[in-house]
Each structure stands twice: as C-alpha cells, then as structure tokens.
Amino acid sequence: MTNKEVLTEYVYQMISALSSYGVKDVVISPGSRSTPLAYAFASSKEFRIVRHVDERSAGFLALGMAKTASAPVVLLCTSGTAAANYFPAIVEAYYARIPLIVLTADRPHELRGVGAPQAIDQPNLYGHHVKWTVDLPIPDGESPTLPHIERHMARATSLAMTSPRGPVHINVPFREPLLIHFKDELPAITFNQADLAELTPTARGIDLLEQAIKSAEKGFLIIGEMDQSVSQDILWSFIRHLKWPVLVESLSHLRSNIPEDCMMYIVEHYDSILKNDLFKQHMAPDTVIRFGAQPVSKPLTLFMKAVKPATIITVDEDALFRDPLAVTTNHIQAQLGEWLTTVDCFDQIFEKDYLMKWLAANDIATQFVKQYIQNEQDEGALAGLLFERLEDGADLFASSSMPIRDVDTFFCKTEKDVQVFANRGTNGIDGVVSTAIGTQLVTNRELYLLIGDLSFLHDSNGLIASRYQDVNLTVVVMNNDGGGIFSYLAQSTVEAHFEQLFGTATGLTFDHLAAMYDAQYDVVKSKEEFIAAIHTSKKKPLRIIEVMTDRQENVVTHRKLWTAMGEELNKLWQV
Amino acid sequence: MTNKEVLTEYVYQMISALSSYGVKDVVISPGSRSTPLAYAFASSKEFRIVRHVDERSAGFLALGMAKTASAPVVLLCTSGTAAANYFPAIVEAYYARIPLIVLTADRPHELRGVGAPQAIDQPNLYGHHVKWTVDLPIPDGESPTLPHIERHMARATSLAMTSPRGPVHINVPFREPLLIHFKDELPAITFNQADLAELTPTARGIDLLEQAIKSAEKGFLIIGEMDQSVSQDILWSFIRHLKWPVLVESLSHLRSNIPEDCMMYIVEHYDSILKNDLFKQHMAPDTVIRFGAQPVSKPLTLFMKAVKPATIITVDEDALFRDPLAVTTNHIQAQLGEWLTTVDCFDQIFEKDYLMKWLAANDIATQFVKQYIQNEQDEGALAGLLFERLEDGADLFASSSMPIRDVDTFFCKTEKDVQVFANRGTNGIDGVVSTAIGTQLVTNRELYLLIGDLSFLHDSNGLIASRYQDVNLTVVVMNNDGGGIFSYLAQSTVEAHFEQLFGTATGLTFDHLAAMYDAQYDVVKSKEEFIAAIHTSKKKPLRIIEVMTDRQENVVTHRKLWTAMGEELNKLWQV
Known part of the structure; x- marks a missing residue:
C-alpha cells in the first residue's frame, strides 16, 4: 500500500468506528495537521459537520x-495551541459530566520536543480533566494498527458514556503528506459497541433509602441538575409516591412540564424562603434526600450546613460524590433509573404540617415574586417577565453569575414545556454563547439566552458559529456595564479599589456586534420597551435584545423583595 | 491574630517578595476568590495593574x-475555568521561553473534589507546559508559612528567569472571608533575590565553534528569534568579525537598526532565494551556525534537510535543543552573551565567491521584491509598502500564518530603528491582538499589527484591553475572508470540501468592531487607498485599517514573483 492508502484506511476505519458507536455530530476547526480526519468526516454522510x-x-x-x-x-x-483553546470547555465537560470525544491532530514523534512549529506536548494535554487520554500510533499499515484504533474508538466512546460521563482525549499523529483518497462508503467494522452497564444501587442502598423515607418526620427531596437522559416520568412517579416537599432547581427541568398531580409538591422558591430566619428556625428537617448536583442556591447550602440534618442521602453516580458542605450521611452510588420505581414509599410517619408549611411558604414567595415582576423593573423583574412569557416549546439558557440566580428566584413552576439549561459544572461565565448555540442546534426549538454583558463579551466569538450554521437564538443581554454579582458581596465595601477590580465597567454596548453579525437588535431602557421587544416577532436567525440596567439598583430592589417576603413569611408562625 | 490579619500578612508578604524579585506588572482579571491578592496588588504603588x-x-x-x-x-x-483560559498563552510562553508568573486563586482543600462551585483540579493544571508548579499552603498564621511563601516567590521568579526562561504556576488557596486590611507600605522581606547563573559555553564548546569557523569554505550564520535581553551590539560585533553571509529572521531584530559596516553581510531574502533550484544546487554549505530559534522559512528548512551540511552548530540554551530537521551535528548549550566577543574568527579559508554569490542573490531578490511592492497590489505588496513606510521608532507585530511569511518575503533590511515581533513559540493565530497590545504597553512606541481576518476575529476580545488601559495600536487587517494560507497547500486541490473546511469564509468585516471600540477606521480596496490610509494621521488610541484582498489572487501573484526572481537568479550561473 502507498502511504496515502495507509493514511486513508486509518482515518476511515477510525470514523467508521466512531459512527458505529453513536457519534453523529463533529465540530471541526480549520487547520492543516487535522486534514486527513477533517476530509474523511466531511466526505461521509454519517455525520453532521459543525464548524468554528x-x-x-x-x-x-x-x-x-x-x-x-x-x-x-x-x-x-x-x-x-488550537488544542489548548479547548481546555475551558473540557474542564466544564469534566465536571458537568458531558461526553466529549476530543480528537487533536499531532505531529509525528520525530517532530515532537525538537522545536518544530505548532508542536506542543499534546499527549496528556488536559491532565486530570479528561477521563482518559491516549496517543494513537502513527498510520503505518502494520496489521495490528487498524483493529487497535477501531477498538480504541469503542473504548473511548464507552468510557465517555459510562456514568459519570465525561470527556476523553485522543491524540492522533499524522506524517505529511496529509491528503487521502476519498471513499463513498465507510468500511465495515469488526467490533460492536460495548453493552454499557447501568449503575444501580445495591439492595442495601435501596433499603437505606426506604428506611430513611419511613422514619422521616420532617424532610425534603432536593433535585439538582442531572443528565438529560434521566427519565422525567420516573422522577414524577417517585415524587407522586413520596409526597414530600421537593426543592427543584431549574436545571433539573422539573420546574416546568409538571404533571397536574405533582404540581403541589414542587417548591421552587426555596432560595428566597431560606433567607428567612424564622422559617429556618422552625423548619429544620431530620431527613434530606438529594438527586443530581448540588443546587446553585447559597441560602439552601447555608441552611443545610447550619441544621446538619440527621440523615442526608446523596444519590450520585460518582464515587467522588458531590457534597461540598460535608453534611451527607449516606452516599448511594447510582444512576437514577428504573430502580427508583421500586422504592417503597408507604408507611410514612411524615408530618403533614411540615409539608403544608413549605407549600404555604412557597405560595407566599410566589405571590411576592409575581408582584415584584409586575411592579419592579430591575434585572430580576425583567428576567421574571421573560420567563412568564416564554411560549410553550421555547427554552431558556441562563449564563452563570446573576442570570442563573435570577432564574432561581424568578422562574416560577409551570405546566408549560420549557427547559432551562446552564453550565454548572464549574459555573464559568465563559463559553456561554457557544454552549447555548450548541443546545439549540440539538433541540431545534426556540431558545432564549439570558446573559450579562461581561459574559456576552467573553464569548462574543460564539456568534461566529452563525456564519457557518443555521442558528436560531435570541440573546437577552442584561447590560449593567460590568460585574454585577460582586455588588452583592463583601468586596463591594472597599470603595478605593472595588470599581477598578470588580466593577470593571467597559462602557461597551452591543449594537455594533449586532450589526456585525446581522442580528435583529433592540435596545430597551424600560419595562414597557422590554415587553414590546419580547413581543416583537423574530425576523432574523440571530436576535439581540440589550437591556440597560443598573448594578446598584439591582442590589437595592432585590433586598427589598426579600425583606417584604420575609415579613409575610414570619406570619406563618404568628397565628 | 485574627483570620483577617493572617490573610493580610500572607498576601502582602507574597507581593512584597514578588516586587523585590523584579515583578513590576500584574495583569488581573476580575473574580471573587482572588480578592485578597487583587486588593493587595492594587493597593501597592510598586505595581502597574493591567486589567482584562x-x-x-x-x-x-x-x-x-x-x-x-x-x-x-x-x-x-x-x-x-478562568485559570483554564490562560492555557493557550501559557503554552506559547513555554515554547517562546517567556517568564510568566501565573497566580491562580483556589478554594481551600475542603472544597476541592467535593462538587463545590468554581472548583477544579488546579494543582498541576498546566501539566508539562510550565517549568514549575506549586500549591501554596493555606494562610494559617503558623510560623513556617510566611518565610516559606516569601522564599518560594524567589524560587518561582528565579526559575522563570533562568535560561531557558518560561512560565511558572503558583496555586494559592484562600478560605472565606476574603477581605484584607490595607497596608500603605509593603513589609520588609528577609530573603534577597538569587544571583542567577549565566549559561556560558565550555572551553571545548568555544573551541568547536572556532574550529568550525576556521575550517569552513562555504557556510552561513542563521539568526532566529532570541530573548529580548540578548545584546545586539555583541551580535553585530560577531557578524563584523565573521564576515559570512548572515541569514537573519525578522524576529531577531537584526533586519533593522543595522550598523553601516554590517549591512552587506545581512541576507534577509533567503526564503525567496532558496526557492531557486540552481542556487540550491551550487550553494550547498559545508558549515552552518545557528543562533536563536529555527526561522519560519520553509525553503530554508528544506534546503538544510536536502544538503545536510557536514557541520551544523546550534547554539541554544536548552538541553532540549531546537532542531526539527535532525541535521544539527553539534549542540553548544549557551546563552548568547559576552563570551561571543572572545570567539576567534581569524585565519579563515572561507571562499569569497560563496559570500559574493549570496550577496548578489540577495541584491537580485531585493530588486524584485521592491519592484513587486511598487507594481503589485496583493497582500504581500501592500504589506511590503507598510514595512517600507514604517517610521523610525515605530514597531511591527506580525500575526502567524500569512503575515509573518509576508514579513519574511517583503521586509527588507534597513538602518531604521524598527523592531519586529511575533508569537513563534507555537505559531498560533490565537491571542495575537492581546500580545501586540502587551508589547506596546512596554515599548510605548507606535505599533502596527499586521494580521489576517481569522486571527483578528479569534482575539477580537483583545481590544477590550483598550477599555481599561491607554493603548496605542494600528491594526492592519488583511481581510481575504478566511484562511488564506491553506490556498498555498496541497489541501486546496480537493475542490469538494476545501472551502468548507479550510477556506471557512465568514463574510465578516471589521467596520462594526471598529465602531464598537471607538477605533479610527478605514477600509481600503486599492493600493492608492492603502497609501492614503497609512499616511493619514492617527487620531484615536486604536486604529483599524481593513484591507480587502483576495485569497486566490495572492497565490497567483506570489508565485509569479518567485518565477521571475528565479529566472534572474539563474543568470548568476549563466555568465
């Protein structure tokens, strides 16, 4: 075989295996060394090619x-450095448990560590932030090579998809010349995708959970973000049987699409409620069960840390279970799945009044939040307005920092089919525009991105994707000219250097960026203008609604809400 | 001591040490966990704070x-992920040997690996791409801690500045609360900066070099990019004594500021000359000496690889010497310094005709290049025009891909005081705007950035720096709408997928970006407009000149130049 034939066999075997093992989407950035794989992917009908x-x-x-x-x-x-630029997304994928298959083309061994251009130390480039990394052999036409890379693709995709999921890194060396022969059909593969295990709890684990449920007098279930593949029907059925207050983070997707008979159990305003001292004093639970990641809410974490309930069961698929407060008393290692339907929730001694108090508090909070949305016009109120008016079948992507917190406070439970997404693996404000576009490319539904000005700037390059793919996105950017979240923190008391180091106002607006990317653009300075803007129909693939807000005002009005709500919550114990 | 006092002592001791060991500039990005250090740096008059x-x-x-x-x-x-975003710059710094001191604030041990927000595995985050990494102890008020961190700052700066230089990473854990007491004065330090060794060649090494010079009949000296601290006077003095052809890459800074008596030895058009077969056939050297990094030029590398001169001496400070062609016969480990003035260059048997042929060829090339600049109007010609018209005391930053290659071809040697910079550690097209701004913040001279449209887009966020600091930059962006360099490669023969994967046209222009950042803006579509634009005075801190060019045309005209030049070079042997 010629070198070109050897190279051709190698890359087609590789992509054929990846296709067989479930890869449908490939995101490619231009570059010379990756040519053999780029041409192979692009020439096959099995993949959607996304470019950036x-x-x-x-x-x-x-x-x-x-x-x-x-x-x-x-x-x-x-x-x-192309490969080094992937690092932030890989770190997020690792902690958010997202199955990325990262292919980095590399120079052959003789051009590594010898001062060759564009050659860095790529094997193991991402350190502990991938589940696995492998440096593939050079295409050499030797008989062990093709079966090896074919099966290694199975290992890579299997590991990425094994719970807890995560990114894997495959480094692929190529010698010049880099051109291949094109093939019309992918070659047959000889190895079939592995049958992946489920992580089910042991009988002892299920027994533990049942005992906790049966012996609890006061408690609640927390549901944080979890893998998209977890069946919501199974969760609803569990909630229906449990009959406890269920504190749902928006990212669990359980604040929306709620079946009628589950609606009452859903407590979405725990973040606001748990700012109230009297409530916390009276409502200490003895038992807490948590599914999914630890929610965003700081009041909830402070409450758990202060109360230290006698039993806290964390169901998490990772042996390195998530418990930043060190309050978990039992870790049940498991994926959420069918087994949950077998958990016996009968014979409870749960205090009905404890449930009722949570529900009453949530009703009070809902009322205040809805009034606030009605009457105020700060970032939170406008965000709340947006959430209320999201149509059935539209989704929301929330950036980190203030937007996800505004979702926590102002996104009220609903029967509507609306999903909420965010990057909560590491909570970065980076890469948010791109992640949102990636989400929309899969859902094919209308998507609103709620984002602050610094976060939007950070990934304004995310919009470049719209030059290569059809995207459909409305960006609602809350422009408070700088880092709004810091005004809520103790740092803001240092007048001498606060604005320089934390406020970091840029004075930038997004009208020019909108023009650059041919986006539909509205700037709004009042609630009326905001309402008008979100009811104006979307005429272009990309839309930007820029909301001019004030960092200081947000802090003041938010605090007013919590004070007023607190006074009403106090009355629950004054009767 | 209170926790706040302990934290205060810790961070001020740390920054006092850094100040004593030579750190004057600190680049800070906003964030909560880094508050103690950010406030300490900002409160001290010893540092310039640069923000992004x-x-x-x-x-x-x-x-x-x-x-x-x-x-x-x-x-x-x-x-x-803030820390992960540094990765591309750190990788470039590692290979370009730049002394960065990377401080990443981290969560304390109890919040690592437990699912806490914004917590990733930061110790050893950058793997093999830093020279050293250390995870500092938590501020604890124990007696060993302050002396330890003080001396560790000495180790960190010493290692970063030890040849070959490079980045070091210091991870600093902080517990909440994060506020400090402010101090007017930095505390005294007890350890003085180390007296760093120079890497001088052994007597055997110098002897080797002298023997090579004395026994060479045909040869040349290659000078690539080297550390800014290398004395140019010493290099000129060596060139003056050596009397060989000297192939200087622009990044050596030896294509400009040339003393009159060295001017004749400087061969800057080797990239063009070495495309000529007859020249290569007749001009095989027996001896080559290289200082600094391997130059950009591909014809030069191909020539060396084909000829394999009997003696190739590479003077490089790194034990891992740079020699991607595997043709070096002797590696002399050394920094370029005083010792070079002691090298005996007398008693040479060097062939005068060999020198003369190089100089004649360079004259021919110069003539063609100057004519080309005069007559053509493609990217290369316009770039050449820019170089010719750079005023004494202005500098040039060249992006990777085509701009640095256009510098190689079209930047003619000059007595003017013009320095040329680029990122050649790993040759990425990323981070170029920011690196250029960083360069200008230090030189305080006028700076022109020559950059392609994709590279400019990649780091358009670099312009955010202009919102926080006074910058002075003219960006000349060659907008050929996509990846121009690939049109020169074999990939371009694949019509079916080339434009999708390599051309990657975005259709974007930079007028809106200019408006966003309040930059002076000109778009030019002809040579006349370009000349007018570069002679218009700069009225704003930031200026963008957008040159609309054509990818295909560039390839055609460049090749025409080389053909014509080649015919004239052939005549050197037809007399």
Whole structure:
C-alpha cells in the first residue's frame, strides 16, 4: 500500500468506528495537521459537520450539543495551541459530566520536543480533566494498527458514556503528506459497541433509602441538575409516591412540564424562603434526600450546613460524590433509573404540617415574586417577565453569575414545556454563547439566552458559529456595564479599589456586534420597551435584545423583595 | 491574630517578595476568590495593574509584556475555568521561553473534589507546559508559612528567569472571608533575590565553534528569534568579525537598526532565494551556525534537510535543543552573551565567491521584491509598502500564518530603528491582538499589527484591553475572508470540501468592531487607498485599517514573483 492508502484506511476505519458507536455530530476547526480526519468526516454522510474558527468557542459548542443530545460529540482540531483553546470547555465537560470525544491532530514523534512549529506536548494535554487520554500510533499499515484504533474508538466512546460521563482525549499523529483518497462508503467494522452497564444501587442502598423515607418526620427531596437522559416520568412517579416537599432547581427541568398531580409538591422558591430566619428556625428537617448536583442556591447550602440534618442521602453516580458542605450521611452510588420505581414509599410517619408549611411558604414567595415582576423593573423583574412569557416549546439558557440566580428566584413552576439549561459544572461565565448555540442546534426549538454583558463579551466569538450554521437564538443581554454579582458581596465595601477590580465597567454596548453579525437588535431602557421587544416577532436567525440596567439598583430592589417576603413569611408562625 | 490579619500578612508578604524579585506588572482579571491578592496588588504603588475580563486575552497580554520587557509579569485570576483560559498563552510562553508568573486563586482543600462551585483540579493544571508548579499552603498564621511563601516567590521568579526562561504556576488557596486590611507600605522581606547563573559555553564548546569557523569554505550564520535581553551590539560585533553571509529572521531584530559596516553581510531574502533550484544546487554549505530559534522559512528548512551540511552548530540554551530537521551535528548549550566577543574568527579559508554569490542573490531578490511592492497590489505588496513606510521608532507585530511569511518575503533590511515581533513559540493565530497590545504597553512606541481576518476575529476580545488601559495600536487587517494560507497547500486541490473546511469564509468585516471600540477606521480596496490610509494621521488610541484582498489572487501573484526572481537568479550561473 502507498502511504496515502495507509493514511486513508486509518482515518476511515477510525470514523467508521466512531459512527458505529453513536457519534453523529463533529465540530471541526480549520487547520492543516487535522486534514486527513477533517476530509474523511466531511466526505461521509454519517455525520453532521459543525464548524468554528475559534477553538475555545468550538469546544463549548460541542459541549452544548453533547449535553443536550446526551450523546458523544467529536471535537477536531489541528496541533498546537488550537488544542489548548479547548481546555475551558473540557474542564466544564469534566465536571458537568458531558461526553466529549476530543480528537487533536499531532505531529509525528520525530517532530515532537525538537522545536518544530505548532508542536506542543499534546499527549496528556488536559491532565486530570479528561477521563482518559491516549496517543494513537502513527498510520503505518502494520496489521495490528487498524483493529487497535477501531477498538480504541469503542473504548473511548464507552468510557465517555459510562456514568459519570465525561470527556476523553485522543491524540492522533499524522506524517505529511496529509491528503487521502476519498471513499463513498465507510468500511465495515469488526467490533460492536460495548453493552454499557447501568449503575444501580445495591439492595442495601435501596433499603437505606426506604428506611430513611419511613422514619422521616420532617424532610425534603432536593433535585439538582442531572443528565438529560434521566427519565422525567420516573422522577414524577417517585415524587407522586413520596409526597414530600421537593426543592427543584431549574436545571433539573422539573420546574416546568409538571404533571397536574405533582404540581403541589414542587417548591421552587426555596432560595428566597431560606433567607428567612424564622422559617429556618422552625423548619429544620431530620431527613434530606438529594438527586443530581448540588443546587446553585447559597441560602439552601447555608441552611443545610447550619441544621446538619440527621440523615442526608446523596444519590450520585460518582464515587467522588458531590457534597461540598460535608453534611451527607449516606452516599448511594447510582444512576437514577428504573430502580427508583421500586422504592417503597408507604408507611410514612411524615408530618403533614411540615409539608403544608413549605407549600404555604412557597405560595407566599410566589405571590411576592409575581408582584415584584409586575411592579419592579430591575434585572430580576425583567428576567421574571421573560420567563412568564416564554411560549410553550421555547427554552431558556441562563449564563452563570446573576442570570442563573435570577432564574432561581424568578422562574416560577409551570405546566408549560420549557427547559432551562446552564453550565454548572464549574459555573464559568465563559463559553456561554457557544454552549447555548450548541443546545439549540440539538433541540431545534426556540431558545432564549439570558446573559450579562461581561459574559456576552467573553464569548462574543460564539456568534461566529452563525456564519457557518443555521442558528436560531435570541440573546437577552442584561447590560449593567460590568460585574454585577460582586455588588452583592463583601468586596463591594472597599470603595478605593472595588470599581477598578470588580466593577470593571467597559462602557461597551452591543449594537455594533449586532450589526456585525446581522442580528435583529433592540435596545430597551424600560419595562414597557422590554415587553414590546419580547413581543416583537423574530425576523432574523440571530436576535439581540440589550437591556440597560443598573448594578446598584439591582442590589437595592432585590433586598427589598426579600425583606417584604420575609415579613409575610414570619406570619406563618404568628397565628 | 485574627483570620483577617493572617490573610493580610500572607498576601502582602507574597507581593512584597514578588516586587523585590523584579515583578513590576500584574495583569488581573476580575473574580471573587482572588480578592485578597487583587486588593493587595492594587493597593501597592510598586505595581502597574493591567486589567482584562477575558482571561485568554489577559494571558496573551501578559505574554506580550513579559516578552518585550524581558522581565517576569504576574497573571492573577480566580478559581475555575478562568485559570483554564490562560492555557493557550501559557503554552506559547513555554515554547517562546517567556517568564510568566501565573497566580491562580483556589478554594481551600475542603472544597476541592467535593462538587463545590468554581472548583477544579488546579494543582498541576498546566501539566508539562510550565517549568514549575506549586500549591501554596493555606494562610494559617503558623510560623513556617510566611518565610516559606516569601522564599518560594524567589524560587518561582528565579526559575522563570533562568535560561531557558518560561512560565511558572503558583496555586494559592484562600478560605472565606476574603477581605484584607490595607497596608500603605509593603513589609520588609528577609530573603534577597538569587544571583542567577549565566549559561556560558565550555572551553571545548568555544573551541568547536572556532574550529568550525576556521575550517569552513562555504557556510552561513542563521539568526532566529532570541530573548529580548540578548545584546545586539555583541551580535553585530560577531557578524563584523565573521564576515559570512548572515541569514537573519525578522524576529531577531537584526533586519533593522543595522550598523553601516554590517549591512552587506545581512541576507534577509533567503526564503525567496532558496526557492531557486540552481542556487540550491551550487550553494550547498559545508558549515552552518545557528543562533536563536529555527526561522519560519520553509525553503530554508528544506534546503538544510536536502544538503545536510557536514557541520551544523546550534547554539541554544536548552538541553532540549531546537532542531526539527535532525541535521544539527553539534549542540553548544549557551546563552548568547559576552563570551561571543572572545570567539576567534581569524585565519579563515572561507571562499569569497560563496559570500559574493549570496550577496548578489540577495541584491537580485531585493530588486524584485521592491519592484513587486511598487507594481503589485496583493497582500504581500501592500504589506511590503507598510514595512517600507514604517517610521523610525515605530514597531511591527506580525500575526502567524500569512503575515509573518509576508514579513519574511517583503521586509527588507534597513538602518531604521524598527523592531519586529511575533508569537513563534507555537505559531498560533490565537491571542495575537492581546500580545501586540502587551508589547506596546512596554515599548510605548507606535505599533502596527499586521494580521489576517481569522486571527483578528479569534482575539477580537483583545481590544477590550483598550477599555481599561491607554493603548496605542494600528491594526492592519488583511481581510481575504478566511484562511488564506491553506490556498498555498496541497489541501486546496480537493475542490469538494476545501472551502468548507479550510477556506471557512465568514463574510465578516471589521467596520462594526471598529465602531464598537471607538477605533479610527478605514477600509481600503486599492493600493492608492492603502497609501492614503497609512499616511493619514492617527487620531484615536486604536486604529483599524481593513484591507480587502483576495485569497486566490495572492497565490497567483506570489508565485509569479518567485518565477521571475528565479529566472534572474539563474543568470548568476549563466555568465
């Protein structure tokens, strides 16, 4: 075989295996060294090719797609710092448990560590932030090579999809020349995708859970973000049987699409409620069960830390279970699945009044939040307005920092079919535009991105994706000119240096960026204008609604809400 | 001591040590966990604080500053993916040998690996791409702690500045609360900066070099990019004594500021000349000496690889010497310094005709290049025009991909005081705007950035720096709508997928970006407009000249130049 034939067999065997093992989407950034794989992927009808010239944004684009599709997505780039630009998205994928298959093209061994251009130390490039990394052999035409890479693709996708999921890294060396022969059909593969195990709890684990439920007098279930593949029907059925207050983070997708008979159990305003001292004093639980990640809410974490309930069961698929407060008393290692329907929730001694108090508090909070949305016009109120008016079948992506917290406070439970997404693996404000676009490429539904000005700036390059793919996105950017969240923190008391180091106002607006990317654009300075804007129909693939707000005002009005709500909550114990 | 006092002592001791050991510039990105250090740096008059909200750009900004100042520069960010965004700049710094001191604030041990927000595995985050990494102890008020961190700052800066220089990473855990008491004065330190060794060649090494010079009949000296701290006077004095053809890459800074009596030896058109077969056939050297990095030029590397001269001496400070062609016969480990003045260059048997042929060829090339600049109007010709018209005291930053290659071809040697910079550690097209701004912040001279449209887009966030600092930059963006360099490669023969994967046209222009950042803006579509634009005076801190060019045309005209030049070069042997 000629070198070109050897190279051709190698890359087609590789992509054929990836296709067989479930990869449908490939995000490619341009570069020379990755040519053989790029041409092979592009020439096959089995893949959707998504393109981006900024590898940092490309990484988050793939992350959004993999997260939303709950399927492995391939990233492909050339050698050098291109690969280093993937790092933020890979770190997020690792902690958010997203199955990315990262393919980095590399120089052959003789061009590594010798001062060759665009050659860095790529094997093990991402350290502990991938589940596995492998440096593939050079295409050499020797008989062990093709079966090896074929089966290694199975290992890579299997590991990425094994719970807890996460990114894997495959480094692929190529010698020049880099051109291949094109094939019309993918070659047959000889190895079939592995049959992946489920992580089910032991009988002892289920017994533990049942005992906790039966012996609890006061308690609640917390549901945080979890993998998109978890069946919501199973969760609803569990909630229906449990009959406890259920504190649902928006990212669990259980604040919306709620079946009628589950509606009453859903407590979405725990973040606001748990700012109230009297409530916390009276409502200490003896038992807490948590599914999914630890929610965003700081009041909830402070409450748990202060109360230290006698039993806290965390159901988490990772042996390194998530428990930043060190309050968990039992870790049941498991994926949420069919087994949950077998958990016996009968013979409870649960205090009905404890449930009723949570529900009453949530009703009070709902009332105040809805009034606030009606009467105020700060960021929170406008965000709340947006949530109320999201149509059935539209989704919301919330950036980190203030937007996700505004979702926590102002997103009220609903029967509507609206899903809420965010990057909560590491809570970065980076890569958010790209992740949102990746999400939308999979859902094919209308998507609103709620984002602050610094976060939007950070990944303004995310919009480049719209030059290569059809995207459908409305960006609602809360422009408070700087880092709004810091005004809520103790740092803001240091007048001398606060604005320089934390406020970091840029004075930038997004009208020019909108023009650059041919986006429909509205700037709004009042509630009326905001309402008018969100009811104006979307005429272009990309839309930007820029809301001019004030950092200081947000803090003042938010605090007013919690004070007023607190006074009403106090009355629950004054009767 | 209270916790706040302990924290205060800790961070002030740390920054006092850094100040004593030569750190003057600190690049800070906003974030909560880094508050104690950010406030300490900002409150001290010993540091210039440079700010950026995008940590990827911040990394390259610091890189540009450290590279140009030839001094350690501190980077400071919060925990989480913020730190991961530094990775591309750190990788470039590692291979370009730039002394960055990367400080990443981290969560304390009890919040690591437990699912806490914004907590990633930061110790050893950058793997093999830093020279050293350390996870500092938590501020605890115990007696060993302060002396330890003080001396560790000495180790960190010493290692970063030890040849070959490079980035070091210091991870700093902080517990809440994060506020400090402010101090007017930095505390005294007890340890003085180490007296760093020079890497001088052994007597055997110098003897080797002298023997090579004395026994060479045909040869040349290659000078690539080297540390800014290398004395140019010493290099000129060596060139003066050596009397060989000297192939200087622009990044050596030896294509400009040339003393009159050295001017004749400087061969800057080797890239064009070595495309000529007849020249290569007749001009095989027996001896080559190289200082600094391997130059950009591919014809030069192909020539060396084909000829395999009997003696190739590479003087490189790294034990891992740079020699991608595997043709070096002797590696002399050394920094370029005083010792070079002691090298005996007398008693040569060097063939005068060999020297003369190089100089004649260079004259021919110069003539063709100057004619080309006069007559053509493609990217290369316009770039050449820009170089010719750079005023004494202005500098040029060239992006990777085509701009640095256009510098190689079209930047003619000059007595003018013009320095040329680029990122050649890993040749990425990322972070270029930021590196250029970092360079200008140190030189305080006029700076022109020559960049392609994709590279400009990639780091358009670099411009955010202009919202926080006074910058002075003219960006000349060659907008050929996509990846121009690929049109020169074999990939371009694949019509079916080339434009999708390599051309990657975005259709974007930079007028809106100019408006967003309040930059002076000209778009030019002809040579006349370009000349008019570069002679219009700069009225704003930021200026963008957008040159609309054509990818295909560039390839055609470049090839025409080489053909014509080649015919004239052939005549050197037809007499």
